[in-house]
């Protein structure tokens with residue numbers, strides 16, 4: 001699938017964001033190596049630490065369905081239509097890196113500029129499961 005198309009799906013997913021506190025909508029769409037797509041949005045909580053980011057929602061949906069072979073994840077937010085990227089937060093970078101260091105991170109706007117990174121470039125010198133062997 002094209003990066004633009006995965007971003008469009010992320011843009012749709014952000015419509016379900018539950019954001020009564022920040023009013024900042026984020027959507028994510030990931031695709032597995034077998035071509036299945038999982039979406040996620042941010043879900044906030046009055047006890048703020050209970051908030052889950054869009055990226056982790058999508059990843060937890062995929063992994064809980066037994067799909068760990070993630071190829072790429074696209075992220076969209078309310079800033080996307082202003083042609084500003086929203087990059088994954090530190091916690092999400094760590095969770096993405098858990099599943100492979102070469103996962104593609106697609107950022108931007110489907111009708112504007114699209115950037116592509118590898119998670120290993122967004123989280124250099126990462127701590128991973130290999131450190132525990």
Ligand code: THU
Nearest residue numbers: 022024026042053054087088089
């Ligand atoms: N948020 C995400 O969902 N993903 C990110 O990569 C950055 C931040 C959410 C968490 C919270 O609901 C809101 O954006 C403001 O931080």
